[in-house]
Amino acid sequence: MSTPRVWITGTGGLLGSQLLQTAPPFASEWQPVGLLREELDLTDFANVAARFRADRPDAVIHCAAIAHPPVCQRDPAAARLMNVEATRCLAELSAEIPFYFFSTDLVFDGQRGNYVETDAPNPLSIYAETKVAAEQIVLANPRHTVLRLSLNFGRSPTGNRAFNEILRLDLAAGKTFSVFTDEYRCPTAARITARATWELLQQRATGLFHLCGADRLSRWQIANLLLPYWPGLPGRILPDTVKSYQGPPRPPDSSMNCAKVQRLLSFRLPGLAEALAAHPGEVA
Ligand SMILES: NC(=O)c1ccc[n+]([C@@H]2O[C@H](COP(=O)([O-])OP(=O)(O)OC[C@H]3O[C@@H](n4cnc5c(N)ncnc54)[C@H](OP(=O)(O)O)[C@@H]3O)[C@@H](O)[C@H]2O)c1
Secondary structure (H helix, E strand, O other), X not given: OOOOXXXXXXXXXXXXXXXXXHHHHHOOOOEEEEEOOOOOOOOOHHHHHHHHHHHXXXXXXXXXXXXXXXXXXXXXHHHHHHHHHHHHHHHHHOOOXXXXXXXXXXXXXXXXOOEOOOOOOOOOOHHHHHHHHHHHHHHOOOOEEEXXXXXXXXXXXXXXXOHHHHHHHHHHOOOEEEEEOOOEEOOEEHHHHHHHHHHHHHHOOOEEEEEOOOOOEEHHHHHHHHHHHOOOOOOEEEEEOHHHOOOOOOOOEOXXXXXXXXXXXXXXXXXXXXXXXXXXXXXX
């Protein structure tokens, strides 16, 4: 029998590249096929269908997205085309096979925090709206899976995608900027998310899961856990409150409860400090 093939979209980005890099050791029985935007634009639906029928993958992990909320806010039509319609196209092509889609903790309005999978989303941004719409499309197929993520740290191929990369670039450029002490997330390592995703695929886990770090931390706490890894950078961070933010509304506490997914994993999902200590090379 030939090795089953799994399409991984968005391998030019943070999570797709981590999934590609971690297939061995975490999914040695799968042959990963990484897809870059340069070779296949996922909004070219005719081409996507032709390539899918030629490749006949046995599973799809869909990482490609317009994943930066301000970009979605500036161009809602492009955000919907990529995040909703390209997801619909892939999910339809994958009707008979496992399909893994990544959503976000930002689907919640952040009024309460510690969200579980049965809590109702209430998106505040275009990015979050596109994710809620795509989740509904994906979850209409009982064979398919949605993994809601929080912030992921790591190294992306372009060096400027992960939140740690953006923070480090700003500090290296000597910028001084505000960091919120009252906006909460559950960050983890993209490497840990990749390992968990491979384990879920292995089990053919379907439905909706919150996959994130075990600790609820403010952006200020997150930044202060990262700073010791970058001694000597000229920039500075200053504490600030999200109440002073002038842009579109932001969920103040989109922390998620990861107990449901934890029950399926062979390893314990750590908090950020432990994840950083285990993967220091991913932020250096
Ligand atoms: N990273 C996080 O902290 C985080 C948190 C919550 C949810 N998520 C979700 O997790 C998924 C992966 O995120 P990520 O951090 O890996 O994002 P990322 O680093 O921005 O990567 C996204 C990838 O999608 C590709 N892409 C965009 N439009 C495309 C198109 N039309 N055709 C083909 N490829 C296209 C991008 O190509 P280019 O390289 O050419 O731009 C990029 O390689 C996304 O669904 C995101 O919303 C991520």
